[in-house]
Amino acid sequence: MTAATPHRILLVGGGGREHALAWKLAAEPGIEALLALPGSDGIATVPGVTCLPGDPLDPEAVMAAAQAGRADLVVVGPEAPLAAGIADTLEDAGIPVFGPVAAAARIETSKAFCHEVAEAAGVRMARAAAFSALAPALVFARDLATRGEGVVVKADGLAAGKGVSVCDDAADAEEALGVLFAALPAGVEPAGPVVVVEERLRGPEASLIVLADGVDALALPAARDHKRIGDGDTGSNTGGMGAYSPVPDLSDELAAHLVATVHRPVVAELARRGVPFRGALYAGLMLTADGPALLEFNARFGDPETQAILPRLAIPLGPLLLAAARGRLAEAAAEAGITGSLLPADPGAAVAVVLAAAGYPGTIRRGDAIDGLADAAAGGALVFHAGTARAADGRWMTAGGRVLAVVGKGPDLPAARAAAERAAGEVRWTGMQRRHDIAAVLPAREVLPAHSARPTPATFPGPGGLP
Ligand code: AMP
Ligand code: GLY
Helix, strand or coil: CCCCCCCEEEEEECCHHHHHHHHHHHCCCCCCEEEEEECCCCHHHCCCEEECCCCCCCHHHHHHHHHHCCCCEEEECCHHHHHCCHHHHHHHCCCCEECCCHHHHHHHHCHHHHHHHHHHHCCCECCEEEECCHHHHHHHHHHHHHHCCCEEEEECCCCCCCCEEEECCHHHHHHHHHHHHHCCCCCCCCCCCCEEEEECCCCCEEEEEEEEECCCEEECCCEEECCEEECCCEEEECCCCEEEECCCCCCHHHHHHHHHHHHHHHHHHHHHCCCCCEEEEEEEEEEECCEEEEEEEECCCCCCHHHHHHHHECCCCHHHHHHHHHCCHHHHHHHCCCCCCECCECCCEEEEEEEECCCCCCCCCCCCECECHHHHHHCCCEEEECCEEECCCCCEEECCCEEEEEEEEECCHHHHHHHHHHHHCCCECCCCEECCCCCCCCCCCCCCCCCCCCCCCCCCCCCCCCC
16 A cells, blocks of 8 residues: 545645645645645746645634645645644544644744743753843843843744844843844733843854654755745845755754754653644754754744755655655655665755745835746756736736745755856846855864763753743
8 A cells, every 4th residue: 555645635825835835735746636725926926736725724624625626735835824724624624634732833833832842852942031021131131241242132933034133242132132023012921931042152054844644754855944034145135046055064863863852852841731833844944053043943944944945855755744644654655665763855956046036025116027038947946936927918017025936956066056046146136135045155064972962951940930
C-alpha cells in the first residue's frame, strides 16, 4: 500500500508562499483539483488551479468552500487564518487540515507562550522574561544591557514582522519599550503579557521547518532568509527579501540534531498539554558560538523560504501533508522509504530573490506596470507572485509590498544565484526594490559543535508568573 494521496486540495492564502505550494502540489500525481481561497491572479496561472472568492479569516466560509469543493485536504498557508481558528473548525467537521489548531498556533502568535513551552521542553532560547507592565520591563532590560551584547524587545502578539526591536543599549531598549506600552489603550490593565525582553544573541540565522503530525516530525531542506531591505543586511526589517537553500553551515547532521532537540520536544510538550501540533513548525534559529539557539517558532511555512525550499524537495508533498493532518507521518515516511528525520532533497541549490514595490516596507505604491516576466521565466527560472494583479488588458501590475520572488536553480549555490540574478535582472517596474546580495556571502561550512548547546537558563516565568 502506498501513502494516501489527496485528490482535491483546498489551499488557503494568496501570497508567494502559496504560489509555490500550488506550483508544487498541482503537478503531483493523483491531484484532480486544486482550489485556492482566495488565491491570486498569479496563482490562477498555475495549470489546474481554480481560485475561489472568500475570506480566509472566516472559518465558516473556508469550511463551506472545502465542503462545496469536496476537498479531502485543506492546506493553510498564512498564520492569521490559523489564529482565527480555521483548523479547529475544519477538524470539528472531520475535514483533514494541514495547519495547527489555534491553541497550538499560539507558539507563533504569543512570544511569551513560545518561551514558556520551549523552556518546559528543554529547548535553548535567549534569556528572557515577559511583562505586562512597563516598570519591571525597564528594570530587566537595563540589567540585561549592563551584562550582555544588547537587548531585544518584542511585542507579544502577531505584529507582521514589525514587533521586534534589536537594541544596542539600555537607552534604545527603553525607547522601544516606551513605544510598545504607549500604544496600549489608556487605563486598561493588560490581560496577559505585552512584551518579551530578551538578551541579544549573535550569529548567522537559519530556518528549519518540519512537517509535524502531533507526534512525529520530518524536516524540509534548511533555508536562510535575508530580512533587511538593503544589501549587506542594512536598513529596515522586512518580511524577507530573499532566501536560499541549502544552508552550507547547517549540515544534515545538525538538522537531524535540531529536529531531535528542538522540534520534537516542543511537539511532545504541546501534545502533553492537549494541543497536538499538526502542520508546519518553523524554527527560526541563530547559530551562535555556543551552539544553536531558537529565536522563534512560526506555525506555518516560511515566506520567502518556501519558494527556495520546495523546488529542492525530491518527493511529492501532498501525501505528506495529508499524513501529517491525519497523524500518520511515520507510516507515510516508512512507505516512502524515508529513514531518519530529513525529507529527501535535490542535491542542487535554489536561490529566491524578492522584488518589492516602491516604498516597501513602509507605505507602498501599487499599480505600477511590470515588464519582463516572460523573459525572466524563459531561462528556466521560477517566478512566484506575491503581490501582483492582472489588468483587463493582460498586463501584470504591482499590488502589494513584496511583489514577486524569482527563483534560480543550479548544481550549487553560486550557480543558482547566477540563475536567479539573471532572471531577476529581466524584470522591471518604476520604483522596484531588490537586493543584489542574496546568497552572495556564504558562511563557511558548519564549525559548530552540534551538541554544545547551553541549557536554557531557568529565568522564564511560567503561567501566572509575570513580573
Ligand atoms: P523574531 O520575529 O522573533 O524571529 O525576530 C525577528 C528578527 O529579529 C530575527 O530574525 C532576528 O534577526 C532578530 N532577533 C530576534 N530575537 C533576537 C535575539 N534574541 N537576538 C538577536 N536577534 C534577534
Ligand atoms: N521569512 C520569515 C517568515 O516567514 O516568518
